[in-house]
Amino acid sequence: MPTHITVNGRTYRWMDRPLVVICVDGCQYEYISAAVAAGAAPYLGRLLAGSGTCFIADSVMPSFTNPNNLSIVTGVPPSVHGICGNYFFDPERGEEVMMNDPRYLRVGTILAAFSQAGAKVAVITAKDKLRKLLGHRMKGICFSSEKADQVTLDENGIENVLDRVGMPLPSVYSAALSEFVFVAGIKLMEKERPDLMYLSTTDYIQHKAAPGTPAANDFYAMIDRNLARLDELGATIVLTADHGMNAKHGDDGQPNVIYLQDTLDAWLGANKARVILPITDPYVVHHGALGSFALVYLPATEAQRAVAARIAALPEIEMVLTRAEAAAKFELPSDRIGDLVVVSQRDTAIGTSRNRHDLSGLDVPLRSHGGTSEQQVPLLVNRGVNKQPDTRRWRNFDAFDLGLNLVTGAS
């Protein structure tokens, strides 16, 4: 085995014990601190108290699932790996498409590089939408709990997953979808003992339940039990998140939404501008495709600065950036974002047109993400870390650097 591997300009030390990197979807830091305070998460409590090392890190913008999972497994921002949403307007095709196809991925992953160099690598994701991106060019085990009943040795590097995990196939809208990821990870660690494992959950619970509520604490108690077991099995564990999660509703429980397509239609004429919501994906029931981040494509005749200033003056809006400004500030690929990038305030979501959002599935007040207000996430490791400059801006995509290079004892 090589002693080091360089991927996307960053060098990683070969592991001396298994490394498990976990992306807990939608893990606002307060979910952990509240569960610990309630006594529901004793293992995480010990980590926070000093048996491990804890940082607050910035996720990448937009604070959505796909861009951040891909940043974590590539070690670089979306400007380099190319995945800047769940959904985007493909200028080559002239249509709005899902961005979950590896054809949109512009670099290789740390997982693929280690697997090609001979490491035993495993990836388990809750939703199948991420599987092909995370497993791109990777040799080893890669499957989703969503489709755990359909795994084959040929496609996923493993078979009989349901039997091995001992759980029924979970619903795509359930806490069990994430629990399955952890339990399956432990089964692999007990038997195959991967050198490198990446686990990615889903934010179904976080979209519904605020930190410290019984449903949230139960979920973090489940995570806590499984982390303790992985630790017992001798793994280095790095836990981070793709984004935080905030309430986007008023005191009356109704969602706070600015319907930006309707606004621009009123200003510029019907459908002159095009609003894209990169949160859009096939699983919108729990958030109604409402997040705090939008892209706007303007007709060439429109003065972009003037429209930007007008949107920025709306009280629901936190920030409007031009394409160049957004590419620089948020490290986004400039060819895959709009003429304008719009971020709403912490308590407000952005919609397209009122009649294009089905909110009938919102059975609890809206909680969502996508903005800078959901950018801060935990970055925890169950070991000591060599002294780092106090000024270091930690990113969630430092997870592999932390687990392989920076923990005490790594050389």
Ligand SMILES: [Zn+2]
């Ligand atoms: Zn997410």
